[in-house]
Amino acid sequence: MFFFKKNPNKSQSEQTTSQINTDVHSDKEVNNEVFGKLIYTSLWKGHIEIEFFGTKSTVKVLIETEDYEPVEPEQEEAFREYLSRKEELDSLIISELRKGYGLDESFNLCEIFELTKLLIHSGGDFGFSFIDHNAEEGWSDRDIVVTVLPEVSYFGDEDDFF
Numbered sequence: 001m002f003f004f005k006k007n008p009n010k011s012q013s014e015q016t017t018s019q020i021n022t023d024v025h026s027d028k029e030v031n032n033e034v035f036g037k038l039i040y041t042s043l044w045k046g047h048i049e050i051e052f053f054g055t056k057s058t059v060k061v062l063i064e065t066e067d068y069e070p071v072e073p074e075q076e077e078a079f080r081e082y083l084s085r086k087e088e089l090d091s092l093i094i095s096e097l098r099k100g101y102g103l104d105e106s107f108n109l110c111e112i113f114e115l116t117k118l119l120i121h122s123g124g125d126f127g128f129s130f131i132d133h134n135a136e137e138g139w140s141d142r143d144i145v146v147t148v149l150p151e152v153s154y155f156g157d158e159d160d161f162f
């Protein structure tokens with residue numbers, strides 16, 4: 001546990017940032033208000049529970065920042081925006097998956113796709129990564145990304161996202 005004296009010359013947010021930076025450089029771990037426990041390796045990594053396809057799942061969270069910098073307010077705000085518009089955006093994500101794969105309403109998407117990751121770029125653009133369990137041979141269990149913000153669209157392979 002870290003303790004620090006309040007500095008009367010610094011605002012509360014500057015003191016909190018100072019504490020976070022100290023935590024990051026010593027343990028590479030923080031407890032983020034929006035994303036929970038995060039550990040920094042080359043990205044901030046953690047887990048979050050989210051409901052998609054009518055099922056609650058624990059998915060990986062990968063957040064891009066400059067080396068050891070805290071999660072950006074824009075990244076937190078982007079995820080809050082998703083949560084505030086979840087029903088609308090989830091519907092668009094499902095439509096994008098159906099359109100990208102030529103699937104009509106008769107296909108049960110949760111049998112084909114599994115939500116595995118939340119990927120957030122510096123600046124707040126983000127997407128969800130899905131495993132495609134029906135990928136052609138040689139592409140087995142390929143991860144694909146659908147961006148959510150700034151707009152919902154099929155992105156492609158996860159490897160190209162970061």
